[in-house]
Amino acid sequence: MHLRYHMMRIARRRAAWAILAAAFAAPVAFAQTAYYRHVVFDNSAQLKLYWHSGAVSTMPSMLENIDYRLPVESKIFRTPPNALRVAWESKPNGSWDAEIHVANFPNRYPELSGRQLYFWIYSPEPIAAADLPNLMLSDARDSLQVATFPGSFTETVALAKYIGADLPANRWTQVRIPMLELKSASVYSFHPERLQNVILMQGRADGKRHVLIVDDVRVDDDAQLAAAPVLAAPENVEAKGYDRHVVLTWQAQEPEGFDHFVIYRALDGETFEPIGIQLPGTHRYSDFIGRANAKAKYKIASADAANRVSAPSAVVSAATREMNDDELLTMLQEAAFHYYWEAAAPNSGMAFENLPGDDRIVAMGASGFGVMAVLVGVERHFITRDQGRERLEKIVSFLEKAPKYHGAWSHYMNDATGETMPLFGMLDNGGDIIETSFMIQGLLTARQYFNGTDAREQALHQRISKLWEGVEWNWYRDKPDSAFLYWHWSPQWSYQIHHPLIGFNESLIAYLLAIGSPTHSVPASMYYSGWASQSARALEYRAGWSGSPDGNHYKNEKTYYDIKLDVGVGSGGPLFFTHYSFLGFDPHLIQDKYTNSYFDNNRNIALINRAWCMDNPKHYQGYGADAWGLTASFGPNGYTTPAPDKANDEGTITLTGALASFPYTPEASMAAFKHYYRDLGAELWGIYGPRDNYNPTLHWVSSHYMGLNQAPIVVMVENYRSGLLWKTFMSNPEATAALKKLDEATRAESQK
């Protein structure tokens, strides 16, 4: 017993140290897993309705809703900037239910931590205890279908039971529900840690209209909420004004019991109002004011889980100002760069797959793109050259130690240990040649960028060469004479996933690097037998991608909206096909038997994508000449790959689509950028710049960012402005060698 107590104390002290160390480390990086093990709802990213909610009523009862979701209340809240609005009339023979769902972003830990459910309610009118709604909890998204096994829901209880009195007007009241006391009313037992759904529903049919504002729904333990830690005000607060927004940065300790930061703003110079919160580990905040020439003062406080705040920081001020196009592009690059800089994983320096997400999981491809974003950061003076090199050294050290599968890395790895994380299931525990290609593309660019005479730059150059030369590209053919490269190989499962790399998609870079490898190359003829294959397997594969026979022979040659497409599946596919392989590899220089210029072909894919959005045959809201770009992201239907065709256009615009197309369509990309930022920035602009996507038809706005989508913006905007990454990558002799071999293969192919 004594020993165990001792061990627990040590563990607690270590945890406190780790938190303290993280608080002092700069740049701070943290993906907030711990925060989301408690928080069910804090604020809505959508300003009109809350996406992760449900609101349904049956006549003659009524529940206020927007498209069957709860409206957002932005005047009365506990944590700024908003809360949820539950407004109802309960009548005999009617019913209503208002549901607040746990927001399940990708890799969210599927468990909440704590025995009590807390939330706060507020009403502008007093409500008699008997007229308060009923409540039910559920660990599944219930509707009239067989619940997801073993999903369940609790008995119905009166909310009044947890308040014990009539609800007074104009005062926040806390509701505390011991979840273990609630019996299951379903065929399975109820597990509070799996809570998915907090449901308020019709109680006594008093026929009157009532309004409850609900905020700060969380699962926790009493001791945690009662602890009242002593919190210090953030220090060294700085504010910098941009075109329509202000960025705040600060330093702060995050002792045990700290939960979030609260940001206050005064637009008139004296009346401070709370405008937002920031989560643990992130010491930056982006305040979108929405107009130029606004002067604002700010202060910041630390808060605990009950939203009790510390003394405020010193006051700082900034002003917005109209920026020219060049300044706007630098602003865009800098914001998105921070995803890979200050929000990078603390041990490896690599990038997370998505934010918020899982603190452990770093992603290879996103990190490879991030390497190039770091180079832009140096070039644009967001960081110093030494800082950029040091970050590269950290990443390279991690990659040197991480498990390699014939020289290739896995898709996902553990930031702390480097271990492979088989996120896509048991077969995914080996090398991923596509993700490895994206990393090698980044590393080879970095190798040429840090080419000074400085001994440290030279050492980095050599270490990168060793990693690149260690990749056994030729191993990723399942047989020595295989026509294709294969995506995966695992020491346990061999080539069981057996996914051949067939163009047109994002896999071109794998063939080009494999052909150019000085140590483990594949014959350049694989460009034609694999990427541009004419085999039956390839025809079927391409049609499967696009749902159309167009381009199933790799060459397409059809015209869409008067724009000719030499090569490409369907009407071009998602725009990431024109970004990922071309962050470093200059598409101006790639030509083959079927197209004279990959640059022109990529530009045409972007133009077709835009023309489709302007035509908008599926009649979605918000599309237009300045709102276009269908490509992969995590949208309202999960991770999908929207493309300009009827089957794949779901009304979701992914911001990186138009923004990473800057080199191809500078004017149309600039129009989209200004629309996303100046017109829609209140919802679409955050601390890492453009949010992942939005769907105006559904009132959906993504509340997160993806590592695969932010860096292509930074990099392709730079390629548009200066050609930096293209020039730097193409200065690799291996890139030139690959092109030369490709030309020879093209000549041989053309003579067939």
Ligand code: CA
């Ligand atoms: Ca709130």
